[in-house]
Amino acid sequence: MVSGNTRVCCLIGDPVAHSLSPLVHNAGYQALGIDFIYVSFQARDIKPAIEAIRGLGIRGASITVPHKITAMPYLDHVDDEAREIGAVNTVVNNNGVLTGYNSDGTGARQALEEVTTLAGKKAVLIGSGGGAVAIAAALKKSGTRLVILNRTVEKARHLAKMVNADDFGDLDKLTAVSSADILINATQVGMWPGVSESVIPRELLHQRLTVFDIVYNPRETRLLTEAKEKGCPVVYGYRMLLYQAARQFELFTGHQAPLPVMEHALIEALG
Ligand SMILES: NC(=O)c1ccc[n+]([C@@H]2O[C@H](COP(=O)([O-])OP(=O)(O)OC[C@H]3O[C@@H](n4cnc5c(N)ncnc54)[C@H](OP(=O)(O)O)[C@@H]3O)[C@@H](O)[C@H]2O)c1
Structure with missing residues (x-):
């Protein structure tokens, strides 16, 4: 009352x-x-x-x-x-x-740490907007090797400089995922109503990759469905x-x- x-x-x-x-x-x-x-x-x-x-x-x-x-x-x-x-x-x-x-950064770190450790791991973060900035700062603080990719490369460059990331690029560099331990989608790709979209081709996902999609609407995005089919550990955006x-x-x-x-x-x- x-x-x-x-x-x-x-x-x-x-x-x-x-x-x-x-x-x-x-x-x-x-x-x-x-x-x-x-x-x-x-x-x-x-x-x-x-x-x-x-x-x-x-x-x-x-x-x-x-x-x-x-x-x-x-x-x-x-x-x-x-x-x-x-x-x-x-x-x-x-x-x-x-x-x-x-x-936001603490939320993302806690969500990821439910399924993986962070120190020394290689993470590919896609996106350079509001959500990505908080996650990038938290990952660097946790000792992650960080690659930031964004559709607009200038924004990736700026964020990489700000958090002292290890590398950056545009979405042509998505193959960096093949040697990564963690993939994070911090773009709105896959968010309702664009639920049939994924930010990364399914072929690039591999079993050693922990896949975190910060999109939470829908709860299971196309990226997470495909990651689960490939046997990847997944982290749901709603956990963040x-x-x-x-x-x-x-x-x-x-x-x-x-x-x-x-x-x-x-x-x-x-x-
Ligand atoms: N789980 C959580 O707690 C949490 C927290 C924050 C945000 N989110 C979710 O995260 C998503 C992004 O939010 P935000 O606040 O970071 O947004 P934002 O600041 O507007 O940034 C959007 C990002 O998505 C990229 N992008 C947009 N459309 C794209 C496309 N078609 N292909 C490739 N990249 C594209 C943008 O790239 P450009 O720079 O090239 O435009 C930019 O990097 C939203 O779905 C939001 O609901 C979730």
Whole structure:
């Protein structure tokens, strides 16, 4: 029950209607019986939205597209990981002092570590957008040898320089996968409604390759279906979503996130 003491957390972005964050966070609050509620705010301008966090005493906010970078100047502090990535997806309000974090990299690392170790492994990361930046930084920190490939090679070059990756290129270099241990799709290729697409030809997949698709809608993309058929260990995009939400939950509430409950809510919503 919502009361005068209920702590409010929220999602700020544009659009927000499709987001699964309210479902996942509220399922966690209910499971722990804590007096929190999570709501969505569609905000075109980020400055007044950040001021509202402070002004209304909102405890925490998830920040999504298109505000992950533009929110940063309005915060009091940004933690090292978010600063390195150059984007925040989480804001915590401690008595009017706002601190920004980025839980995407941690979420991706935890999802991958469920099926493979990272140190010393060779990873090919396809994509250089928002998701890819957080993953690239997390992988380099974990001691992975990293090759970044992107349709627009300039963006791959820029990201490779930023995180000190081992190599970069355009999608003509996809054959680099033959000597890789890990393949990550961080593009939207395969996302609904383009579900018949895959970012990499099936022939390039091999049994030693752990395949991670950060696309989570559909839950099993064409890339993951083909990887499973080839006998590759696979990592679902929804696992990254789950772990990044769990980190936010812990930052907002100070309680350990009830992972099974949050996972159940996510899977029910994704179908
Ligand atoms: N699982 C999670 O927790 C999680 C977190 C973040 C994002 N995601 C998902 O990851 C996907 C990407 O999100 P984002 O925020 O990183 O997007 P973004 O910043 O817009 O970046 C999109 C990336 O995809 C590439 N791309 C787009 N269309 C392509 C195509 N037809 N062929 C090859 N490459 C293509 C772009 O290449 P160019 O640079 O050449 O345009 C760019 O590298 C979305 O499906 C999103 O839902 C999942």
